[in-house]
Amino acid sequence: MKLATACAVLLIVGATATAQAQDPNLARNLAATCANCHGTDGQAVGGMETLAGMPAERIVKKVTDYRSGELPATIMHQIAKGYTDEQIRLIADYFAARK
Amino acid sequence: MLNRREFLKSAGATAAAGALGAGFAGSAIAAPAGGHVVVIGGGYGGATAAKYLRMWSEGKVKVTLVERQKQFISCPISNLVVNGARQLSDITVSYDGLKGRGVEIVHGEVTAIDVAKRRVKLADGTALDYDRLLVSPGIDFLPEEVGGLAGNEEQIPHAWKAGPQTVLLRKQLEDMKDGGVFALHIPKAPYRCPPGPYERACVVADYLMNHKPKSKVLVLDANPDIQSKKGLFLQSFNGRYKDMIEYRPDSALRSVDATTRTAELEFDKIRADVLNVLPPMRAGRIVDQLGVALLNERWVDIEWLSMEAKGAPNVHVVGDAIFPAPTMPKSGHMANQHAKVAAAAILNLLAGQAPNPDPLVMNTCYSFVDATNAMHVASVHRYSAEKKTLLPVEGSGGVSTAASELEGKYALAWSRNIWADMLT
Structure with missing residues (x-):
């Protein structure tokens, strides 16, 4: 591909898809925001739920139930509202894949 | 290429x-x-x-x-x-x-x-x-912004960096007589840990109620109001601690006298038995x-x-x-x-x-109101390409309805997990 064509393609993609531009490590980065309470890579050290290895569907259901208020919480209902469905899915898949 | x-x-x-x-x-x-x-x-x-x-x-x-x-x-x-x-x-x-x-x-x-x-x-x-x-x-x-404060942190501790200063403030409280005055000064925001000073007022009052019940806690806040978890701290200030804690907004500190532990405000001078000044930061x-x-x-x-x-x-x-x-x-x-x-x-x-x-960060701050009960403030912040800064996600975050023992346990679990997250 000629450079000019490549740049034109990049520009079109950039103009239409900037908002969707995704870092290859986005799931890892988002999951790291949970680690303060739930441990590095979801390995809690006590008093909090370990998320590492938990099935992704279960994580998604819990977080969305916190968000809707179906599952009562002290704090998770407020935190869950800060994450989109897509972000929750990325985080859930990441933790599910941890050992 | x-x-x-x-x-x-x-x-x-x-x-x-x-x-x-x-x-x-x-x-x-x-x-x-x-x-x-x-x-x-x-x-x-x-x-x-x-x-x-x-x-x-x-x-x-x-x-x-x-x-x-x-x-x-x-x-x-x-x-x-x-x-x-x-x-x-x-x-x-x-x-x-x-x-x-x-x-x-x-x-x-x-x-x-x-x-x-x-x-x-x-x-x-x-x-x-x-x-x-x-x-x-x-x-x-920036202790030089308060007259008489620089160089006197042994007499007037801040205890706002944990370590010997924390132990020193504890020792001064232990040595204080029943009926003494603990005065805490809060600088203008922004300062490290917005709810921290109000937490300190509560947990010091908790200690004093149990051991030196005639004492007073005087909160001298340079700000016009409580800076974090206001409603929740007021539950404690006006509830269990109503006869012990006195909260004074708009009380910027002009100077201190380290030998007499006196705090000089614009219109008032306060002599304390333990004077805890958080300097501007x-x-x-x-x-x-x-x-x-x-x-x-x-x-x-x-x-x-x-x-x-x-x-x-x-x-x-x-x-x-x-x-x-x-x-x-x-x-x-x-x-x-x-x-x-x-x-x-x-x-x-x-x-x-x-x-x-598309970075995202979140915050959780637990505050104790006594040795076992705590409450939180939480928030989530996402990058805005338009504003080029992180903004709170609309509808997210909030505070506890009241301090509780359960959140006291979560606060300690938070500390164990975050220390492990950074140091192991």
Whole structure:
């Protein structure tokens, strides 16, 4: 591909898809925001739920139930509202894949 | 044909980040690149960054952490040491876990930073060359802004950096007679840990009610109102502690007399038995070495995608030292989150990639109102490409309905988990 064509393609993609531009490590980065309470890579050290290895569907259901208020919480209902469905899915898949 | 790195350079990393991000979207996760990152400061920000740089680079990035103290001592939970429910050893954690991660730890003090040469100098004459520098210096105090305060921190402790000062304040409270006055001064915001001073007033009142019930707690706040969890703290101030705590807003401190422990306000003089003054605060002084203008002459202005200091290339600044995004608190939890954004950005940049265009951070601050009951404030902040800063996510976050024993347990579990997240 000629450079000019490549740049034109990049520009079109950039103009239409900037908002969707995704870092290859986005799931890892988002999951790291949970680690303060739930441990590095979801390995809690006590008093909090370990998320590492938990099935992704279960994580998604819990977080969305916190968000809707179906599952009562002290704090998770407020935190869950800060994450989109897509972000929750990325985080859930990441933790599910941890050992 | 331009390679990715050259293209990034020629296009200008920041301007191209959006379009390039789209270009990278389909690409596989790049192999971690090598390099040397020097981290200044082993607190909530620096220790977290050091660990995550090693972990996420799979050991390929060399990390040198420069820290003055031999052990980490936590500010969060330190008010329980002041209360007497915990000892200093309970909030002290070794740096050995970071050594196990392959972090090179240098116990020393950085005295100079040469941004152009990418080199830091230590007090003992050692020089460290870096590819990227991460500065997490926390806060320094400005005691000279209160007459008579500078040099008198033994008589008038701040106990706002955990360690000997925490123990000193505890000792002064133990030595205070029943019927004494504990006066606490809060500087104008922004200061480290917005709810922390009000937590301190509560847990000191808890100790005094149990042991010296005729005593008084006087909160002298330079701000016009309680700065965090207002309704919740008022539940305690006007509830269990209504005969003990007196809260005075708009009470800026003009000067102190260290020999008589007297606080002089604009219209009043208060003689205290224990006088606890939180001095005005600024970014840790080492940031003056970066040669950049500080916002309000106190805080470092950063680019939020990379956490790089504006005007100091290859230097990332995190934690209490930065000028915060809207509603973002200066907290240990937030410093840990900044550090992860910075670590991810540094690894991308070392590999010739743009930083993550969509970072998100969240905060949780628990405050105790006595030795067992706590309450929280939480928030989530996401990058806005339009505003070029992190903004609170609409509808997210909030506070407890009331302090509870359950949240007291969560607060302690939070501390164990975050200490492990940064130091093991």
